[in-house]
Amino acid sequence: MGDYLRPTSLEEALGALIRPWTVLAGGTDFYPARVGRAIDDNLLDITAIAALRGISADAEGWRLGATTTWSELIETALPPLFDGLKQAAREVGGRQIQNAGTLAGNLCNASPAADGVPPLLALGAEIELAGRAGTRRLPLAAFITGNRRTVRAPGELLVAIHVPKPARPARSAFLKLGARRYLVISIAMAAATLEIEDGRVAAARIAVGACSAVAQRLAALEAALVGAALDPGIGDRVDAAHLAPLAPIDDVRASAAYRRDAVVTLLRRLLRSFS
Amino acid sequence: MKVAFTLNGHAAAWEGPPVTRLAAALRDDLGLIGTKIGCDAGDCGACTVRLDGRQVCACLVPMGQVAGHGVETVEGLAPNGRLATLQKSFLDHGAAQCGICTPGMLMAATDLLAREPSPSRRQVEDDGKIVEAVMAACTPAETVLPAAGAAVGARLARLDGVPKVTGRDLFGADAVPADALWIRVVRSPHARARFTLGDLGPLQARLAAVLTAADVPFNGYGIYPDIKDQPVLADGLVRYRGEAVLALVGARGEVLAIRDAEIPIAWTPEPPLYGIDAATASDAPLVQADKPRNLLLDGGVKRGDLDAFTGCDATAEGIFETAFVEHAYIEPEAGWARRVADRIEIHASTQTPYMDRDELASVMRLPPESVRIVPTACGGGFGGKLDLSVQPLIAIAAWKLGRPVALVYTRPESMAASTKRHPARIKARFGCDAAGKLVACDVSATFDTGAYASWGPTVANRVPIHAMGPYAMPNVRTWGEAFFTNGPPAGAFRGFGVPQAAIAHEAMIDVLADQLGIDRLEFRHRNALRAGDVTACGQTLDHSAGLAQCLEALRPHWRRALSDVAAFNARGDAWRRGVGIGCMWYGIGNTSMSNPSTMRVGLAADGTLTLYSGALDIGQGSNTIMTQIVADALGLPVGQFTLVTGDTDLTADAGKTSASRQTFVSGRAAESAGRDLRQKILRLANAGPDATLTLDGATLKVSDGGVVHTLDLAKVGSLMGEGTFDPPTTPLDADGQGIPYATYAFAAQIAIVEVDTELGTVKVLRMVAAHDVGKAINPTLVEGQIEGGIAQGLGLALMEEYLPGRTENLHDYLIPTIGDVPEIECLLIEDREPLGPSGAKGVGEPGLVPTAPAILGAIHHATGVRVHRVPVLPHRLREAILAQGAKR
Ligand SMILES: Cc1cc2nc3c(=O)[nH]c(=O)nc-3n(C[C@H](O)[C@H](O)[C@H](O)COP(=O)(O)OP(=O)(O)OC[C@H]3O[C@@H](n4cnc5c(N)ncnc54)[C@H](O)[C@@H]3O)c2cc1C
Numbered sequence A: 001m002g003d004y005l006r007p008t009s010l011e012e013a014l015g016a017l018i019r020p021w022t023v024l025a026g027g028t029d030f031y032p033a034r035v036g037r038a039i040d041d042n043l044l045d046i047t048a049i050a051a052l053r054g055i056s057a058d059a060e061g062w063r064l065g066a067t068t069t070w071s072e073l074i075e076t077a078l079p080p081l082f083d084g085l086k087q088a089a090r091e092v093g094g095r096q097i098q099n100a101g102t103l104a105g106n107l108c109n110a111s112p113a114a115d116g117v118p119p120l121l122a123l124g125a126e127i128e129l130a131g132r133a134g135t136r137r138l139p140l141a142a143f144i145t146g147n148r149r150t151v152r153a154p155g156e157l158l159v160a161i162h163v164p165k166p167a168r169p170a171r172s173a174f175l176k177l178g179a180r181r182y183l184v185i186s187i188a189m190a191a192a193t194l195e196i197e198d199g200r201v202a203a204a205r206i207a208v209g210a211c212s213a214v215a216q217r218l219a220a221l222e223a224a225l226v227g228a229a230l231d232p233g234i235g236d237r238v239d240a241a242h243l244a245p246l247a248p249i250d251d252v253r254a255s256a257a258y259r260r261d262a263v264v265t266l267l268r269r270l271l272r273s274f275s
Numbered sequence B: 001m002k003v004a005f006t007l008n009g010h011a012a013a014w015e016g017p018p019v020t021r022l023a024a025a026l027r028d029d030l031g032l033i034g035t036k037i038g039c040d041a042g043d044c045g046a047c048t049v050r051l052d053g054r055q056v057c058a059c060l061v062p063m064g065q066v067a068g069h070g071v072e073t074v075e076g077l078a079p080n081g082r083l084a085t086l087q088k089s090f091l092d093h094g095a096a097q098c099g100i101c102t103p104g105m106l107m108a109a110t111d112l113l114a115r116e117p118s119p120s121r122r123q124v125e126d127d128g129k130i131v132e133a134v135m136a137a138c139t140p141a142e143t144v145l146p147a148a149g150a151a152v153g154a155r156l157a158r159l160d161g162v163p164k165v166t167g168r169d170l171f172g173a174d175a176v177p178a179d180a181l182w183i184r185v186v187r188s189p190h191a192r193a194r195f196t197l198g199d200l201g202p203l204q205a206r207l208a209a210v211l212t213a214a215d216v217p218f219n220g221y222g223i224y225p226d227i228k229d230q231p232v233l234a235d236g237l238v239r240y241r242g243e244a245v246l247a248l249v250g251a252r253g254e255v256l257a258i259r260d261a262e263i264p265i266a267w268t269p270e271p272p273l274y275g276i277d278a279a280t281a282s283d284a285p286l287v288q289a290d291k292p293r294n295l296l297l298d299g300g301v302k303r304g305d306l307d308a309f310t311g312c313d314a315t316a317e318g319i320f321e322t323a324f325v326e327h328a329y330i331e332p333e334a335g336w337a338r339r340v341a342d343r344i345e346i347h348a349s350t351q352t353p354y355m356d357r358d359e360l361a362s363v364m365r366l367p368p369e370s371v372r373i374v375p376t377a378c379g380g381g382f383g384g385k386l387d388l389s390v391q392p393l394i395a396i397a398a399w400k401l402g403r404p405v406a407l408v409y410t411r412p413e414s415m416a417a418s419t420k421r422h423p424a425r426i427k428a429r430f431g432c433d434a435a436g437k438l439v440a441c442d443v444s445a446t447f448d449t450g451a452y453a454s455w456g457p458t459v460a461n462r463v464p465i466h467a468m469g470p471y472a473m474p475n476v477r478t479w480g481e482a483f484f485t486n487g488p489p490a491g492a493f494r495g496f497g498v499p500q501a502a503i504a505h506e507a508m509i510d511v512l513a514d515q516l517g518i519d520r521l522e523f524r525h526r527n528a529l530r531a532g533d534v535t536a537c538g539q540t541l542d543h544s545a546g547l548a549q550c551l552e553a554l555r556p557h558w559r560r561a562l563s564d565v566a567a568f569n570a571r572g573d574a575w576r577r578g579v580g581i582g583c584m585w586y587g588i589g590n591t592s593m594s595n596p597s598t599m600r601v602g603l604a605a606d607g608t609l610t611l612y613s614g615a616l617d618i619g620q621g622s623n624t625i626m627t628q629i630v631a632d633a634l635g636l637p638v639g640q641f642t643l644v645t646g647d648t649d650l651t652a653d654a655g656k657t658s659a660s661r662q663t664f665v666s667g668r669a670a671e672s673a674g675r676d677l678r679q680k681i682l683r684l685a686n687a688g689p690d691a692t693l694t695l696d697g698a699t700l701k702v703s704d705g706g707v708v709h710t711l712d713l714a715k716v717g718s719l720m721g722e723g724t725f726d727p728p729t730t731p732l733d734a735d736g737q738g739i740p741y742a743t744y745a746f747a748a749q750i751a752i753v754e755v756d757t758e759l760g761t762v763k764v765l766r767m768v769a770a771h772d773v774g775k776a777i778n779p780t781l782v783e784g785q786i787e788g789g790i791a792q793g794l795g796l797a798l799m800e801e802y803l804p805g806r807t808e809n810l811h812d813y814l815i816p817t818i819g820d821v822p823e824i825e826c827l828l829i830e831d832r833e834p835l836g837p838s839g840a841k842g843v844g845e846p847g848l849v850p851t852a853p854a855i856l857g858a859i860h861h862a863t864g865v866r867v868h869r870v871p872v873l874p875h876r877l878r879e880a881i882l883a884q885g886a887k888r
């Protein structure tokens, strides 16, 4: 039987991290990985730390505390910039999972099919890590390095996700594809944030998940979208060549070839949803 | 750690490791077994509770996070025994079937209603968790119990429903004695391997026992008396991934704490035989040493002359393939055993108490009378709980150690160890004349029966009889064969192979109809088997063949759907709709084999009226159905009956809950038992057949044309009525000629689907199901069976595929949720079966059989793609759509 620590302050939590602990938040990834066996991890439960809770905003942008759950995100009044992330939140498991699972847990678990990653990439999100030596901030794209791998050091906690305020009015959207309607691990998903000026795309951030070990931004497509009018024709700007950063695989959910094909459709529809 | 919190409005205290799952603490330590565990992984929703008013999966919440918070469980819904409105509504709508997921659904619904007092269907779906029994069943059941003589045909709410909606029903894992030892089974990670055991001494020193093959008195079991091929514990050789090798017995925490690395097994893996081609290759190694060519069994039906194909004006041909399908009952296998002097007593979830008793007696080398089976409530079976699972290990351990011993499978263990639906490859050729009259068919069905025989022979026998479909067909050759592989044992699963065969025959019918330009429904109507027709087995159907009536009932729905779909498709975008139709017939009961049921009804000296039913209710409703039947046969109201069910010491053998046989066979026995008791009472009172009975305490009044006889039961003593029924069948000859079943159910379903042609996804929008059930003893329960069958048939068609080692949980293995299940309309056709109770037949399996064919036909109608392999995962359909586009 392992130890269990549930600190109420960040200092206490960071102090404990001089030795290795398994961090526990909503438990929705933790427990399913431990079915039918004794749990002997030393657990650092971060859900009682006030500093990790809640969503706040300042001039720079928004701060989503690490233990923000999917439901809390959905219930918080936020500008249209967050519509895509909220759409993703509504499709993470069922209501039971959304009430417990956290955004930060989704990122730290670093599944290739994590639904939180593409919309946060498309928001240009940054990760704030805290350790006893201090805190550091890095882009989400630099945080997740592989299938279930992140740069988080054993002595660090993810304390917040930061979403910078875009230079112009912006909107976002998300589309998920699975083999059943609800409660499904994504075959592929796509997220987009468009900054809009004079009815045209001034800047775009597009990310696709479950088609590579880590969700990828599609820089070529982002570039191709600049200047596009927000009419249904915007979807036609998607070209199979834009998918170069993706490296889909065959698995029980779908074939690699299908993923390549389906992503084009998802992206076209996603972009048309802005018109 | 000490945890103080609020539980259902009251202060509660708990102590234990804070990492303990809330679900485990509630069940194991706080005695609230209403919260069920179906997966321990957040997938099934059976453990849903509210934490500070928000629904969560109790299997994912550490007790450490509960401190200071409020938990509400199903037990809190009816605090002083009065059902909440929601619970009553679940009962009235027949929303609880087996009841295993009911507490979770109630808690999720409570949460939804707190946020949204009158939610739309969409909002319900957004909240939806996995639901086998669809909540959309909207036919109100009668809440007032009917009077004497009016039970049959009534929409009676399930008589055993209250414990299901209050969480008090006791399933296999719910009443394990506190002093029980627990078993953890060590299973093979390899599909085919030899192994040797190292020194078990260190493990034995830590545990109460470590069981090996050597501890099993007779180490072979199986459904058929002459095929006891499956070891309880493998002996040096494993034949599938998940096969049991060792049983660790000890305190629960101790057996769980043993690390895999501490278990001394040296494996020598061998290349496994996966699939029919591997098993039938000329150089294939044998799976079972005594089964040459890996062949389990083959046989078929021959009638007329296949040369008739030469005269056909249209012919169709195709090969169709299906996958291993998991039953995915929300209750994993569970139970406990104890030794009582020289008897062993098994409390477990099962579909077949008497077969379990005899099989355990064989495994333990005990006389059958020394084994008592006390079935718990069964949280879904679908055929998967017809085979032994936990029973032999708990029995052997309890016998050996003299202490109660429990075993509850985990979800991955249940999925790896239990039987599956047989993967099939069906090669079919059908021909008809220019008028669309069927002339000939030639069907070969090859099955992958996995590592052990299980119910493989039943499947291989049943399919050839049904493989031509429910049509008059003068020239027939059908063949069924099953081969051993290193896949999981394929066994019984709702329909015994007929759903696979129906995919093939219905596709053939569609192709023929399309070739001749005949409407697909009308083509079927033209060929439907009718009373007076002769089947391919040479059996004349004297009565109750209502397929034509089913099709007539569907006709207006079909025509409307065709025109709606045409209007929708005129949009010409990526979404295309289609309408499909599937027909089926299904022989009720065992194939050409005796399968009697005996039922008893007793009136005790104190006036207690008891139905002793060996027929197990696994959610389909036999507890209610049997009572309705016996009540009317006896002439007393349903409300006066108590029920004793399943216990082999207290009830007679009513056979297994399978083959859609309980209503027809046990129902008929119940009817006879009721009549028998009535006769005895009338004789005592010297009353005529039309007398009416009233029971008040120990006083039984018999009124006969104004004369009232009063019987004092205390003086009369207890009375017992008994009835037995064995459906009349005959053996089949070498050409499959004979009478395989006494009666058949018939059905036709139509599906309306929408295909996203760019993504290959399919949404079933609506199904209309017409079923000839002979007589609906309880229409609400019949509809529940049809709706559940459709949900499972949809899974077979669109998403379910068990791959050993890859889809062993409920997030990689997908079953339909409420968001996938369409709106369903049921049309009940009652073409009376004279042999059945009040004319009834069965409906347990028929609900599923036509569903996949109807969906596949609708996909073809929408896209032009004829699917030859299920499940039609999005990538498979998209590839087929692209390939077709390339051809054009
Ligand atoms: C039934 C079900 C359905 C699901 N459906 C989806 C889905 O559709 N889409 C999807 O993307 N996911 C899905 N998930 C996965 C899961 O719910 C999400 O990944 C969730 O967001 C994880 O958050 P958590 O708080 O529960 O993480 P936990 O399980 O508590 O932790 C996850 C991992 O992250 C680490 N961790 C958590 N927080 C921190 C932190 N602040 N700092 C450092 N390390 C940390 C933990 O150590 C652990 O390794 C599903 C899960 C279940 C059980």
Ligand code: FES
Binding pocket: B036, B037, B038, B039, B040, B041, B042, B043, B044, B045, B046, B047, B048, B057, B058, B059, B060
């Ligand atoms: S047991 Fe918790 S979701 Fe299945």
